[in-house]
Amino acid sequence: MKTLHIILAGLCLTLAAACAQQQNNDRTEEGNAVIENIMSRRSIRAYKPCTVARDTMQTILECGINAPSGMNRQSWEVRVVDNPETKAEIVQLMAAGNPDVDPGAIKGCFRGAPVMVFIANDPAYDFSVIDCGLLSENIMLSGWSLGVGSVCLGSPVRFLRNAPEALAKLGFSEGYTPVICIGMGYPAESPEAKPRDFGKVRFVD
Ligand SMILES: Cc1cc2nc3c(=O)[nH]c(=O)nc-3n(C[C@H](O)[C@H](O)[C@H](O)COP(=O)(O)O)c2cc1C
Incomplete structure (x- = not known):
């Protein structure tokens, strides 16, 4: 019985080591396009005049x-x-x-960006701001x-709060509130x- 336990424990260790090895092979840091993309992103505040198709x-x-959202509510x-x-309008x-x-x-406040993305949240849902942040x-x-630069912009939201006609032009649904621009x-x-x-x-041990 003792020998069987030793063999089983040995098997588990070998499997765990093989699993870690596999993970390392599949997802190395070096040359990882996702990590490289995250680490090289910067806020861009000067743009070429051409728009984005x-x-x-x-x-x-x-x-x-396709960002995660609380209960998949997509509260944006x-x-x-x-x-x-x-x-301009x-x-x-x-x-x-x-x-x-x-x-x-x-x-x-738009930093000369040719494309503006306005994002509104649903304040009725308590995690809605998080949903919008992930989006x-x-x-x-x-x-x-894809080579498209961006800058997250809070200041236009402050100006929009006082500008109902600008908000009407954007046409968010009733109850939605602008939370961030990009x-x-x-x-x-x-x-x-x-x-x-x-x-x-x-790390907390
Ligand atoms: C919630 C939020 C609001 C921001 N508002 C502005 C803004 O109004 N104007 C601006 O130029 N940058 C704004 N930024 C961009 C930050 O200044 C920038 O992300 C930060 O300095 C870090 O620089 P990085 O994005 O190049 O890493 C905002 C960023 C966030 C997340």
Whole structure:
């Protein structure tokens, strides 16, 4: 009986080692396109004037909505503005709703991105902001993997809050609230990585 236990334990160890080896072979860090994509992404604040083709945006947005969401509620709505006239109209409506703000600051809040993605959440669901954050990151990372730069933008949301006509133009459903914007386009700059603090991360034993 003791010999059988020793043989079984030996078998388990061999299987575990083979499993770890297999995982290492399949998913190495070196040359891993996903890790490389995540680590090389930067916020882009200078763009080439050309827009992003709608079929490319379609792929990026499909990646966005394939993000996980609480109970698969997909508690987001997304509006994409790639038409310069519509963008100018929205800027104008935002400026009208924020008369105390320098109109240049409102125009500048989009960082010159040719495509703007507006994301609204459903405040009735307590994890909705998380859903939208995950959607946003999928959009930005899939975009980056296709050479499309992006910047996550909070400031337009603040301006939109005071601009009902701009919000009406975006046409979110009743009850949905803009939570974040993403500016997108082909990068005209290659910024250095911003520092990160790994001290905020800890293994707990
Ligand atoms: C919630 C949120 C709001 C942000 N708002 C703005 C913004 O209004 N304007 C801007 O230029 N960048 C904005 N950013 C981009 C951050 O400044 C940027 O992600 C951060 O400095 C790290 O740089 P990196 O994205 O290049 O790694 C925002 C990012 C997040 C996540």
